[in-house]
Amino acid sequence: MKVFIFYALLTFVVINVPVKYLYSVPLLFQFPRLYLLLVLFVTLVFWTNIAWSWKTIALVACLFVGLEVLNFKQQATDNSTYLFDKETPPLIYDYTLEDGYFSYTYWSDHGIEKYKTGLRTTALDFSSLKIIGNQIYYKNRQITATPDKKFKASILNNDTVIYLSDKGRGYGFYAFRKVAL
Numbered sequence: 001m002k003v004f005i006f007y008a009l010l011t012f013v014v015i016n017v018p019v020k021y022l023y024s025v026p027l028l029f030q031f032p033r034l035y036l037l038l039v040l041f042v043t044l045v046f047w048t049n050i051a052w053s054w055k056t057i058a059l060v061a062c063l064f065v066g067l068e069v070l071n072f073k074q075q076a077t078d079n080s081t082y083l084f085d086k087e088t089p090p091l092i093y094d095y096t097l098e099d100g101y102f103s104y105t106y107w108s109d110h111g112i113e114k115y116k117t118g119l120r121t122t123a124l125d126f127s128s129l130k131i132i133g134n135q136i137y138y139k140n141r142q143i144t145a146t147p148d149k150k151f152k153a154s155i156l157n158n159d160t161v162i163y164l165s166d167k168g169r170g171y172g173f174y175a176f177r178k179v180a181l
Helices: 002-015 032-048 054-074
Strands: 092-098 101-108 111-120 129-132 135-138 150-156 160-165 175-180
Touching (some): 002 032, 092 150, 092 160, 129 150, 129 160, 135 150, 135 160
Antiparallel strands (some): 092 101, 101 111, 129 135, 150 160
């Protein structure tokens, strides 16, 4: 009974921690819900005395590792980098030039929010780029060749292509990436 109360309280605390507070902590501590889920799974497996076949576990592990190795080999070379060093919110959906600075709009638990960055911006050109087949083209020349989802490409200050990309973040969780023009 004490173990049940402990897990119930732990679950209550972890579930009620707002995700926005976890953006600034080190990456290892940004996933308390995942860790709790794994602890609960292992606990339930031991409580139910399920007999696991080590051969089955090894086969499944090899399958997942093999699929990841194949995926790693298939990834195209990517010459893009993040536009900002600091981690941005995961639900960015728009950006613009505002009073000479780059600003973006995103969804949070408070609704739509706008953030004005310290990046001085003289020009944002959305008309010169096209996204065709999930790749960015400038004057009929392909700029990108990666499988990530790209959204809202533009030319920043006449020398850098910027776009929203979900590379390494999960489908629809965009971050700003840049490629020199």
